[in-house]
Amino acid sequence: xxxxxxxxxxxxxxxxxxxxxxxxxxxxxxxxxxxxxxxxxxxxxxxxxxxxxxxxxxxxxxxxxxxxxxxxxxxxxxxxxxxxxxxxxxxxxxxxxxxxxxxxxxxxxxxxxxxxxxxxxxxxxxxxxxxxxxxxxxxxxxxxxxxxxxxxxxxxxxxxxxxxxxxxxxxxxxxxxxxxxxxxxxxxxxxxxxxxxxxxxxxxxxxxxxxxxxxxxxxxxxxxxxxxxxxxxxxxxxxxxxxxxxxxxxxxxxxxxxxxxxxxxxxxxxxxxxxxxxxxxxxxxxxxxxxxxxxxxxxxxxxxxxxxxxxxxxxxxxxxxxxxxxxxxxxxxxxxxxxxxxxxxxxxxxxxxxxxxxx
Ligand SMILES: CCCC/C=C/CC(=O)SCCNC(=O)CCNC(=O)[C@H](O)C(C)(C)COP(=O)(O)OP(=O)(O)OC[C@H]1O[C@@H](n2cnc3c(N)ncnc32)[C@H](O)[C@@H]1OP(=O)(O)O
Numbered sequence: 079x080x081x082x083x084x085x086x087x088x089x090x091x092x093x094x095x096x097x098x099x100x101x102x103x104x105x106x107x108x109x110x111x112x113x114x115x116x117x118x119x120x121x122x123x124x125x126x127x128x129x130x131x132x133x134x135x136x137x138x139x140x141x142x143x144x145x146x147x148x149x150x151x152x153x154x155x156x157x158x159x160x161x162x163x164x165x166x167x168x169x170x171x172x173x174x175x176x177x178x179x180x181x182x183x184x185x186x187x188x189x190x191x192x193x194x195x196x197x198x199x200x201x202x203x204x205x206x207x208x209x210x211x212x213x214x215x216x217x218x219x220x221x222x223x224x225x226x227x228x229x230x231x232x233x234x235x236x237x238x239x240x241x242x243x244x245x246x247x248x249x250x251x252x253x254x255x256x257x258x259x260x261x262x263x264x265x266x267x268x269x270x271x272x273x274x275x276x277x278x279x280x281x282x283x284x285x286x287x288x289x290x291x292x293x294x295x296x297x298x299x300x301x302x303x304x305x306x307x308x309x310x311x312x313x314x315x316x317x318x319x320x321x322x323x324x325x326x327x328x329x330x331x332x333x334x335x336x337x338x339x340x341x342x343x344x345x346x347x348x349x350x351x352x353x354x355x356x357x358x359x360x361x362x363x364x365x366x367x368x369x370x371x372x373x374x375x376x377x378x379x380x381x382x383x384x385x386x387x388x389x390x391x392x393x394x395x396x397x398x399x400x401x402x403x404x405x406x407x408x409x410x411x412x413x414x415x416x417x418x419x420x421x422x423x424x425x426x427x428x429x430x431x432x433x434x435x436x437x
Contacts, residue, residue, distance in 0.1 A: 080148055081155035086115065089158035100161050101183040102134075103202050108157060110138035114150035119143065127432050130249055184211040186235065187218050192381035194227040201236025206244035207292065212266055216273045223278050228385040229377060230277070232300075233284040239309060242291020245430050248418065256419060264415035268407055271324050274299040275403045280380075280388050284373055285309045285351070285360070290437070294342075294359075295324025298333060299403070301392060302361045304376075305351040306369040311359065312348040314437050318430075319422025321413050328406040333358045 081089075093108060100108075113120070120140040125132040142150065186197040196218045198205035207215070222230040234240050252258050274281070274296050283297055285305040294311045297303050315321055322330075322343045330339035334357035341347040354360040364372050417423050 081152045083151075085155050086151045089155045092158050092162055096161060098181065099183065103200055104157070104161065106134055106138040107202070108154065109135055110142055111150045111154040111157065113139045114142045114145055115147050115154055118147055119145075127428075128249075130246070182214045182218065184208060185214050185218055187221075189225060189227055191378050192226075192228045192385075193231055193377055194222040194225055194229075195231045195233065196222065198232075198234045198240050201234075201238070203244065204238035204241035204288075204290075205234045205236065205293075206241045208244040209247050209250065209266070211244070212270050216270055219273050219277055227279070227381070228383070228388060229280045229282060229381045231282045231284055231377060234286050236287070238287045239283075239285045239289040240293035241288070242293055245427050248427055249431065260415045260418040263418060264411040267323060267414065268411040271296065271299070271407045271411075272404060275325070275400060275407065278389055278392065279385075280392055282377065284377075286369065288312065290314070292324050295322060295326035295330075297359055298324065298326055298329025301395075303359065304369075304373045305354065305360045305363050306366045307351050307363050308366045309351040309354075309360075309363075310348050311342070311351075311354045312346070312437065313342050314346040314348075316344055317346050317437065318426045319420055319424075320417050321410070323407075323410045323414055325403050325406045325410065327410055328403065330359075 090112070119142070120136065122136060122139075124140075125136050127133065145153075182199075184198070184200050186195075186199045188195050188197075196215065198207075198211070200206060200208070200211065219230070247263070248259065250259075252262065254261075277299075280301045281299075283300045283303045285297075285303060287306065287308055288310045289297070290312045291314070294313050297311075313322065313326065321327075326339075326343055330343055333339075334342075338357050342349065349357070349359075351360060351363040355363045
């Protein structure tokens with residue numbers, strides 16, 4: 079049944095009453111559908127590249143192309159309905175629920191069968207990690223390190239595992255200017271990677287699709303990496319005028335040998351899941367059609383193993399390396415602080431944001 083004008087107006091009122099901020103992605107989608115439903119296809123001139131907010135709105139509306147007004151109206155009503163029902167009967171487990179509410183805008187965190195699952199949830203941006211999302215991932219990991227689960231899993235929602243750092247992060251320049259931005263980013267990067275280095279329980283990546291940049295490098299700090307055969311592994315640092323992070327400058331040569339690490343980290347060679355497995359970065363590859371079923375069956379079995387034993391084994395395996403990893407992390411973050419101010423990096427970022435280049 080098609081949504082009536084009355085349904086549409088009721089949905090607009092419901093949006094104003096939402097208890098939880100649905101996040102920028104959803105707000106943009108709502109904006110675009112509203113404009114399409116009321117005015118039809120986008121016919122406004124495109125805002126300038128530095129007019130970020132209006133450009134984001136314009137992009138969202140323009141992306142709807144010639145979607146008919148009635149379909150946009152229906153999609154708007156459906157989206158609002160999904161938001162109201164998810165805020166009423168959310169299956170999302172807030173990790174800090176018993177220590178004060180913790181809510182995430184860019185993650186879905188659930189805890190079940192002894193497993194805490196942290197799912198990247200910005201599928202329309204291919205799960206690119208925004209500044210806020212870095213903070214949320216750190217919070218979710220800290221909560222998971224203290225909860226009752228035995229294993230923690232990181233995965234992605236949608237067709238991508240994660241497209242790495244959100245390149246728009248560098249457009250939000252503080253009053254101190256670009257130098258201050260680079261300094262803040264280096265501190266955040268060091269804290270973010272440090273949280274993975276110090277994570278005390280078995281940490282497993284369930285790589286459901288392509289992985290890019292920092293989402294690949296930190297895999298070297300996971301205890302197991304299961305990948306769909308649709309996944310790819312890509313660290314295009316040189317293409318972006320960058321240098322490695324996530325301790326990959328240390329873990330990758332150790333895992334796959336210096337020559338293979340060079341191909342990935344310097345030349346930006348994209349690996350298939352099979353290649354990444356052959357090089358030791360991935361534990362096992364599964365056909366995409368049975369990936370979720372096979373992996374979760376296995377993880378549920380592992381989660382029943384004695385938790386203290388698993389935690390202590392991880393300490394024995396990893397603790398000797400911790401100091402080294404923190405030193406590598408500090409060095410990589412400091413080198414990147416310089417790289418972010420380089421012409422090579424600024425040009426590559428501007429090219430991506432103005433849509434001249436895609437990897
Ligand atoms: C502060 C700590 C910093 C730590 C540093 C980390 C370094 C890295 O992580 S380097 C890697 C950075 N990532 C990239 O360079 C990936 C950029 N994205 C792409 O090349 C492509 O989007 C893609 C190959 C991942 C996917 O291409 P596809 O054609 O399938 O989809 P799109 O239409 O491009 O994507 C949909 C939508 O999402 C936006 N988007 C995707 N990835 C990012 C990203 N990393 N940053 C910002 N935005 C991203 C993309 O622009 C699209 O937006 P529009 O719908 O508005 O066009």
